[in-house]
Amino acid sequence: MQRKTFVIFGIVAVFLAVIVPAWALSTDGSESSAPEAVPADLETGKDLFVTNCGACHTLYKAGTDGVVAPNLDELLAPPGPVAPDPDSIYPRVLSSVNNGVGGRMPAGILSGQQAEEVSWFVAKVAGKR
Numbered sequence: 001m002q003r004k005t006f007v008i009f010g011i012v013a014v015f016l017a018v019i020v021p022a023w024a025l026s027t028d029g030s031e032s033s034a035p036e037a038v039p040a041d042l043e044t045g046k047d048l049f050v051t052n053c054g055a056c057h058t059l060y061k062a063g064t065d066g067v068v069a070p071n072l073d074e075l076l077a078p079p080g081p082v083a084p085d086p087d088s089i090y091p092r093v094l095s096s097v098n099n100g101v102g103g104r105m106p107a108g109i110l111s112g113q114q115a116e117e118v119s120w121f122v123a124k125v126a127g128k129r
């Protein structure tokens with residue numbers, strides 16, 4: 001009886017000491033393969049978006065789920081027969097960031113190169129899954 005208890009305790013201890021940490025480590029690594037992964041040249045824009053825009057806007061590729069402002073996937077690249085064109089989306093995003101929108105989105109959240117970078121990121125990934 002005593003011996004059996006000891007064996008069971010041993011098995012539980014091994015489970016906690018080895019298997020759980022091993023599982024935790026292996027699931028950690030999967031973050032980079034999440035659906036929100038973006039090409040390296042868009043990483044800066046993505047970080048800017050997450051920090052400065054994501055609280056208000058949902059954008060799938062940025063992994064944000066803000067609800068006080070329009071969902072940018074649906075607004076900028078609605079599903080349809082024509083694939084979204086980053087070159088035509090970009091100026092709309094850049095002017096939104098520089099000038100604000102309808103008095104509801106403040107102007108100048110970002111400016112200069114950061115405004116361009118975040119806008120290009122949005123233009124490239126809007127509507128992409």
Ligand code: HEC
Nearest residue numbers: 052053056068069070092093096097101102104105109110
């Ligand atoms: C404080 C909340 C808030 C933040 C932060 C914010 N927005 Fe907005 N944004 C809004 C709201 C609200 C609207 C809709 C305004 C309207 O239609 O009256 C909007 C609209 C837009 C539009 C659509 C404009 C159009 O052509 O209809 C774009 C693009 C946009 N935002 C991009 C961004 C980007 C990029 C950032 C980060 C730099 C950002 N927003 C940060 C609230 C926000």
